[in-house]
Amino acid sequence: MTRRVVLKRVALIGLALAALAAIVIGRNLRDEATVPEPAAPLAITPQLVERGAYLARAGNCAACHTARGGAAYAGGRGIETPFGVVYAGNLTPEADTGIGRWTAGDFWRALHNGRSKDGHLLAPAFPYPSYTQVSRDDADAIYAYLRTVAPVRQANRPHALRFPYNTQAALAVWRALFFEPGSFQPQPGKTAEWNRGAYLAKGLGHCVACHSPRNAFGAIADGFEFRGGLIPMQNWYAPSLASPQEAGVADWPTPQVVGLLKTGVSPRGSVMGPMADVVYRSTQHLSDADLQAMAVFLKDLPQHDTAPREADHSADHSADDALLPQGAKLYDKHCASCHGDQGQGASGAYPPLAGNRMVTMNDPTNLVRVVVGGGFPPTTAGNPSPYGMPPFGPLLGNDDIAAVISHIRNAWGHHAPTVSPQDVVRAR
Incomplete structure (x- = not known):
């Protein structure tokens, strides 16, 4: 295929997307042209600010809108997606780079419609498909709180998304397929x-x-x-x-x-x-x-079955015959002192592995990540000094990590498929 043919096809696809997007954007603009504002200016009271601060924590807003080492809510944190990097915006009340000139209606429209003050469509890495259910009163409270944080002059970084995901046309098509503004509807018959x-x-x-x-x-x-x-x-x-x-x-x-x-x-x-x-x-x-x-x-969520896949013992598993004993030796050497020789753990310190459903889940990714990289439960008021898991990635190779995880997944009554060194590489 010649370069000219390729370019022609790309152009035709682009035109088709643009035509579809024009229809969708036109419809969206009609639906969202009016930003509802209260009859009187929003009265920002200490009570409203306090409620907004609480709701902002409930939404975990700071997690994305605060860069590591940066000022609170000043944005700049890069959020990696399969389509490129999205950079969180500045939510401080700075006039030129933040939301200082936004009204309460502008802010609500961003949550409810996924649309910025100037009308451009927001990338759904900002979870407006969920936030569309947030009530106007709660949106106003969060807005009131954000008006009180320290203003930071920090320009928003442009997203680093690949074409065509970096276009408003693509976002319009995505919205037409997968998003519809809504509101939370209490379910009758529930408390x-x-x-x-x-x-x-x-x-x-x-x-x-x-x-x-x-x-x-x-x-x-x-x-x-x-x-x-x-x-x-x-x-x-x-x-x-x-x-x-x-x-x-x-x-x-x-x-x-x-x-x-x-x-x-x-x-x-x-x-x-x-x-x-x-x-x-x-x-x-x-x-x-x-x-x-x-x-x-x-x-009360409707339940579905994801029973762990049983290890297949019908085929030749000569490799497992060596893998599991190797894993048992590694467990005794590196793990049993904390998690117990029978995987029983230590109450209040180290979780049991025997009967632990994370150990036997069909997807072993989390187990591999914890063994390789270690980690801690969060430091909280109710658990101020959590016991942690040391990282074994620097100490053990992929073969050894696969062996010890496979042992854990098949000891103490577990019957889960073994983990290969390739599985470890993929999960690292």
């Missing part, structure tokens, strides 16, 4: 507490953004909300919140669910990786009533 938990988990908490699989276009797979998914570019697996074999809590006592969200640890497990950051920055600061509501909602 006020359940509906509050659903509002927090689906809206401000945007739990589905991580705990759901995504399609090839980066949108949450329809009908699979909360069913677990690999977090794009972070290479951590956010387990299903609706599966008893992964992170479902339907059979947990409610106080244990509340405790996990508040402290990061519970008798049935602890959080690490990206979820540790969520607990540290967000959920530990929520009220007991809101945590209780979230627990009630999460316990």
Whole structure:
């Protein structure tokens, strides 16, 4: 195929996208042309600011909009996606580079419609598909709080997205396919507490953004909300919140669910990786009533089965015959002193491995990440000095890490498939 033919086809595709986008953008502009403003200017009271600060923590806004070592809410943090890097915006009330000239209506439109003050479409790395459910009153409260943070003059960095994902036309098409502005609708027949938990988990908490699989276009797979998914570019697996074999809590006592969200640890497990950051920055600061509501909602999610795949013993597994004994020796040498010779763990310090569902999940990514890189549960008021896991990546090679993980996945009554050195390389 000649270069001229290729360029011609690219141009035709571009024209088709532009035509479709023009239709979609025109429709969106008609739907979103008017930014609703209150009849009177928003009265920013101390009570409203305090409520907004609380809601901003519930939404974990600072996690993305504060760069490492940077000023709070000044933006600049790069968020890697499969389509390139999106840089979070400056939310401080600085007039020229922040949102100092934004009205409360502008801010609500960004959350509700995914559209900036000047009308351009926002990249859905900003989770407006979830935030569209945030109420206007809550949006106004967050806006009021952001007006009180220290203004920082820091220009927003342009996104580094690949073509065509860096075009407004592509975003318009994406929205037409996968996004529709909405609002939270309380579910009849459910308690006020359940509906509050659903509002927090689906809206401000945007739990589905991580705990759901995504399609090839980066949108949450329809009908699979909360069913677990690999977090794009972070290479951590956010387990299903609706599966008893992964992170479902339907059979947990409610106080244990509340405790996990508040402290990061519970008798049935602890959080690490990206979820540790969520607990540290967000959920530990929520009220007991809101945590209780979230627990009630999460316990009531429709369940689906993701039973761990049994190890296949019908084929020739001569390699496993050497792998598992090697892993047992490595476990005795490096792991048993903390996790126990029978994987029983140490109460209040090191989690048990025997019967631990993270150990036997179909996707071993998180287990590999923890063994390779180590980590800590979050430091919280309820767990101020968490015990951590040292990184074994610098000490053990891929073969040894695969061996010890395979042993753990097949010891103490476990029957999960072994992990190969290639699996370790992919998860590193």
